[in-house]
Amino acid sequence: MDEQKRIEFEKELNSLRRDILLMLYEAKSGHPGGSLSAISVISYLFLNVMRFDPANPLWEERDRFILSKGHAAPALYAILARVGYFSPKLLKTLRKLGSPLQGHPDSRKLPGVESSTGSLGQGISIAGGIALAGKMEKKSYNVYTLLGDGEIQEGQVWEALMAASQFKLDNLCIFIDNNGLQIDGPVSMVMNVDPIADKLRSFNLATMEIDGHNPDEIENAFEFFKSNKGKGVPTGIVSHTIKGKCVSFMENKSEWHGVAPSKEEVEKALDELGCIESLEDWLTEGITWER
Amino acid sequence: MGKVEKKKLEMQATRDAYGKTLVELGTENHNIVVMDADLSASTRTELFAKKFPERFFNMGIAEANMIGYAAGMALSGKIVFVSTFAIFATLRPFEQIRNAVAAQNLNVKIAATHAGISVGEDGLSHQAIEDVAILRSLPNMHIFIPADSVSAVKIVKEAARINGPVYIRMSRPKTPIIYDETYEFNAGQANILIDAPEARVAMLATGNMVYEAMVCGEKLRSEGIPVIVVDVSSIKPINKELIVSVAKRARLVVTLEEHTIVGGLGGAVCELLSEEYPTKVMRIGINDVFGESGTPSALFQHFGLTAEHIYRKLIKELR
The missing domain is CATH 3.40.50.920 (Rossmann fold)
Incomplete structure (x- = not known):
């Protein structure tokens, strides 16, 4: 990746992290840790890889993204607003009564949300079904899904992987957001899922491990997926990430799985991201800044 | 108190009517897709599988995943019939049906066979007697139970017409045919x-x-x-x-x-x-x-x- 593209991507990413923090601060509940670990891959996907048209959300040929770890909804909402599915002002309504920005994504309420998710283990099956429909209809679209590493403790995930291989879904790219933590503590302590990559390989997925915060490696992962198309195998990417990425006091802390930041905490976090001034804009106007 | 006499009527299983009707529907409508969980011979979806192999998917013994894949198919514009025994079609994947199918009001038709105690010898592990109770609690869900094979045909056709989730409860044994071909069915019928x-x-x-x-x-x-x-x-x-x-x-x-x-x-x-x-x-x-x-x-x-x-x-x- 050339330097210019990298700088621009990091800048975008920083704005999205800011949006996630502000949204959660406003909502007073939600999931910062897993949103911040996942946003790097999700934002790269939307900004550089997927074909879609916010003016025509149901365009048949669009690529699809299913957030299987639905609790990272703030990450999804931040990027959907960024690419133009809805006004960034809506971000202020997260988790409030009547808002289309439900605590977990709801396809019936918000354009750009391909399927409701949130109940862990189900999104990957739904993504598989969409990929299977694409194969059946000989459509060229790709289906991307992102799961948590704790999520893969759900048996349904392995049922879905078996089916993805059985039906040769090489239009399906499965990311595991491997931040190593779940609500009750380290994944390895709660219910170990390692070695994830070996497990994916043994389920006949073309598998790759990446640093899920390194733009070059994220780019490589999508190149890898592209190179597997036509080979009849689904792609699995184990994305090594940091829960709470870029906020020092949230990083690698399972306590930050499902707690919103206080005023002081959000100030500290925004300060670390270099955008403390955005808090004032947010509190007064909603998001009014130019990107 | 006299003995209760039963008239001799022609017998047919509702699942046999289902299998044949699926083929009919599949011929008319190319959007119809069928999934089964390794019981296609018993549920009679094998008839559809033989006629339209490209639109039939055996999902293996993995019902929760089958519901999820069906939801994905429905989100892609398909009308999906999923079949297995009633107990595995409803009680095992209930939460998948709730969150993936009913909450999104998707075109997934859960056409289950072998409901109730008339499964017989297989015993309690295979006898769904709670399926209607749990599915009835779900918004958007339709629940239809054919009284015979004639009504099964009409119910399956109505399920395909309805936009949204449907549960059809069918049985294993042959049962008496009580309706004639003039029978029609609509949602809400008694x-x-x-x-x-x-x-x-x-x-x-x-x-x-x-x-x-x-x-x-x-x-x-x-x-x-x-x-x-x-x-x-x-x-x-x-x-x-x-x-x-x-x-x-x-x-x-x-x-x-x-x-x-x-x-x-x-x-x-x-x-x-x-x-x-x-x-x-x-x-x-x-x-x-x-x-x-x-x-x-x-x-x-x-x-x-x-x-x-x-x-x-x-x-x-x-x-």
């Missing part, structure tokens, strides 16, 4: 099969119990006891007007189902009448116990679900 202006008892039956109710009703009528017999084939939506109007004309309402008396047709009728027209309701079904092995006919005897048993129970109650 059919009065035996009527009386003023009845001692109104029997509201569903599925395989409709025939038993008819036989019992004929017997009571032949003895001068006026009865009403209704086939409640649409459990959700339920035909409120018809049930209330029948309750107004009968001294006792009886519900009959091959299902636990908790939360199924009996539950639905009690909920409805307690609000609209409080009436004494007797619920006949599986009396809050699990099933067991035996032939379907031995099990119907054991659980008191034959026309003969119902007749004796009602005579006692009406005395």
